[in-house]
Amino acid sequence: MLQLLQDIALGRVEASTTQVRAAIAAVQYTHTKKGDGGKKEEKEAAAKKVASRFSPAAPPKLVAAGGKKV
Structure with missing residues (x-):
């Protein structure tokens, strides 16, 4: 239709x-x-893209205690 x-x-x-x-x-x-x-969808997509850079880091491993809580 647009071409027409x-x-x-x-x-x-x-x-x-x-x-x-x-x-x-x-x-x-x-x-x-x-x-x-479309504006909301564009904002959400941009926010998700930026948020993926700041994902939470994994907690430190407990190597000194053999992996058990002290």
């Missing part, structure tokens, strides 16, 4: 007003705009 609208805009294809309206309505479901959602 681009072709209409460039004058490559002649389309009726009904066809243009249908293409505009269909494009909204196949291509999302940057402002339509």
Whole structure:
């Protein structure tokens, strides 16, 4: 649908007003705009990426006591 609208805009294809309206309505479901959602998902993905760098370290091993708690 997006390709059809681009072709209409460039004058490559002649389309009726009904066809243009249908293409505009269909494009909204196949291509999302940057402002339509997506911001939260992008922030969450970036936060997870940064958080993976700061994972908690493993506790120290108890080598001196033979691995048993004292």
